[in-house]
Amino acid sequence: MTGRPRSDDLPDLVPPMQPATVSGDPPSGPDWVVEVAWTGHRCIAYVQPGRRVRLLSGGNNSMSAAYPELTEPLLRRSPPGGMVLDGTLVARGEEHAPRPRLLKRRSARNRPSDETIRRIPVDFQVADLLWLDGHSTTDLHYADRRALLDGLGFASPPVWTTSPLPATELDTMLAIADQKGAEGLHARHLRGRYHPGGRSRFWIRVPVRRMRQVCVGGWTPADPRRPDSVGTLLLGVPSGASREVPSALHYVGRVGVSLEQRRQLAAALVARRVPVSPFVGDVPADAARHASWAVPELVGLVEFTGWIGGDRMRRPQWRGLLVPAAVRETAWARPPEPTPDTAAPPPDRPPAPSRRGSGASPASQSRELDPAPVTPPPGENRRLEQHFVYNSLNTIAALIRTDPSRARELLFGFADLSRANDRDGTSTLGQELDAVRGYLQLEQARFGARLQVEMDVEGGLEPVPVTAMQVLHVVRRAVQEEIEPLPNGGTLSVVARRTPPGCAITVTAGAGTPTMLLLTAVPDRVGDQGVRPRR
Incomplete structure (x- = not known):
């Protein structure tokens, strides 16, 4: 084919390939990569610039009307000759749900209302590339298809690329998948070709036992x-x-x-x-x-x-x-908590508070605290299942090529953070601060010099009981709201000091006038309040 490819060269149908099931030991060796198998609806996206975007299910049924918010980001990244992408539709917050209830409410053929789209956001997790700019890519090795896919730049919601890691990290990835509730991993051989409608020993599903x-x-x-x-x-x-x-x-x-x-x-x-x-x-x-x-x-x-x-x-x-x-x-073999059907999911990023120069006084620039306990909303600690997971695995995958030892360290830290995220009820300040350090280590790898961290913890406070995830919840909110929106970032400071009722934790974030959060652990009432804000 010569000259500029035409948009109507796009194939009408590329039957999706299916993974084989592993029998015996999982694959290993330098020619294999593994990634989490996201729970959702299989989707093949046909993108034709100037014409339309078609979304077909694994059974080749149209899903285009149900997900109109994916059209613009797919067209924006498409070359003139179009592209065909293979991936999974995931309801945000239900990445590993055993029964994706929210996604079911978005899978009708009728176009959803703007309110439904806002209330139940859906991400397209792209794992493979089948056609690009007028040419089929199915006969290319997976490594080459993946390089072309990464070059399209899908790195933000609602369209993301998955994050394959070397099979040498299989055990750690299985541990993470176990903690997150995923039912398996996908292992792909770097020389494997895409077989439309078929299976291959070069693409294997590895179940989590x-x-x-x-x-x-x-x-x-x-x-x-x-x-x-x-x-x-x-x-x-x-x-x-x-x-x-x-x-x-x-x-x-x-x-x-x-x-x-x-x-x-x-x-x-x-x-x-x-x-x-x-x-x-x-x-x-x-x-x-x-x-x-x-x-x-x-x-x-x-x-x-x-x-x-x-x-x-x-x-x-x-x-x-x-x-x-x-x-x-x-x-105990406790079933995962069901995702609420009616709760409005959080926005992609919370709105940034007013900054210096806005005419607000320093007092008004500090976060307004409610006298009630600083407790994450229902399911808040599960928000690690959302974009933080994608960002972390993408960061680790990128470092594999440039700094393997640091990537491995971050992967272990992510596994530790996942365990902390799954901890229910009462924790200790020492465990909470370990989770905070793991989280900040991952965010520093992503933000680079834009995120500086200072931690000052008085000795002997580690056994103080606190409610699980409350300290990490406040630190994450501070990073997302106070540092991430700033072009030059800022410094995140965590200070822990002994007080008569237990200990006080001060979280300060941002450049210029700081935002102060004062938290007090109450050992005798940790079941009710744990970490309490104080003006």
């Missing part, structure tokens, strides 16, 4: 005529926050056991038989039909790959009983 604690709340018999026999175990997790093995369980599924395990478990379960189910709510009819119930004193390990319908384990495998001393409160 989770090992979690469960209580045995009952069993179904191997033979209904012998109710004391054991066929499958009915599993649950504590419905409350008690550290003791509870009498009330949330049902999470059932699992088959081997013949030898059945014999070992039968006597223990029969001795604990009770006439009433220990599960809160209904147990599925097929599981409850011939079930016998048990006092949930037996705790075991189950390995599984994810969640079905939000609260049922996918492909569970029984791994044996635990002795009571090995039971850990943080290791």
Whole structure:
């Protein structure tokens, strides 16, 4: 083909390729890269400058009307001859939701209202390039397709490129995916070609295997005529926050056991038989039909790959009983919290407060604090699932090529921060400050010299109890609102000092007149207030 390509050269249909499922050990070696498998709707985007943008599902059904906000950013980055992109549509905040409820509300064929678009923003996570400027790219190696895709510059919402990392970091990526609730990774060989409508051993889905604690709340018999026999175990997790093995369980599924395990478990379960189910709510009819119930004193390990319908384990495998001393409160197989349907998601960036020179006094330039506790709104700590995740992985992926040791350090820091993000209830100031340091390290890698950090913590304060994520919440807000909008950035200062009720934390951010946040940990009321603002 010679001369400038015409926009009508764009193919009408490129059937999406599907990943193969790994059998045996995951791929490794320098020719493989891995990335998180985002949860959402598969989407192939056909972009024709001067004409239109078509969005087709994995089944080649049109989704164009449901996502009109993607048209402008796709056209803006397209070359004259158009392009075809392969990726995933993700409802912001539901990147790893086992049941993407928000995205379902945006997937109708009718055009959504402006209010719906604002309330349920959707991102297009682009993973591959199938056509560019009049030429098919499917016969190119993945490394070459990826280089062309990165050159298009999709680095901000609502269209992002994914962040593949070398397969040498597979274990860390699996740990991050486990913490985030993702069900798997995608592993791609750098020399792999794109096979429209087919599969290839050069693109593999690697499932995340989770090992979690469960209580045995009952069993179904191997033979209904012998109710004391054991066929499958009915599993649950504590419905409350008690550290003791509870009498009330949330049902999470059932699992088959081997013949030898059945014999070992039968006597223990029969001795604990009770006439009433220990599960809160209904147990599925097929599981409850011939079930016998048990006092949930037996705790075991189950390995599984994810969640079905939000609260049922996918492909569970029984791994044996635990002795009571090995039971850990943080290791229960708790289903992920559902994403609220009605809550308005946060804006891409909070509005920047007024700056020096606006005529406002220093007092008015300080953040106005409500006397109520500084507590993240519902789901606020889960906002690490949004653009911060994309930005962090993109930053680490870029550093892999220029500074591998620093990229690896940041990847470990991101994994630590993810664990802190998943911590519920009470934390300690030491754990909170570790999470703050991990977060600021990642943001400094992204902002460079625009973000300077000063931390001054009085010794001996690490054990002070605080509510999980409250300190990090304030620091993140300070960086986003006070430093990021400034062309030259600024300095973020965190100072912790002992006070009679516990400790006071002062977060100062920005250039010029600082914004002050004073937080006081209240050890005896941490369950209610944790970190409290003070004027």
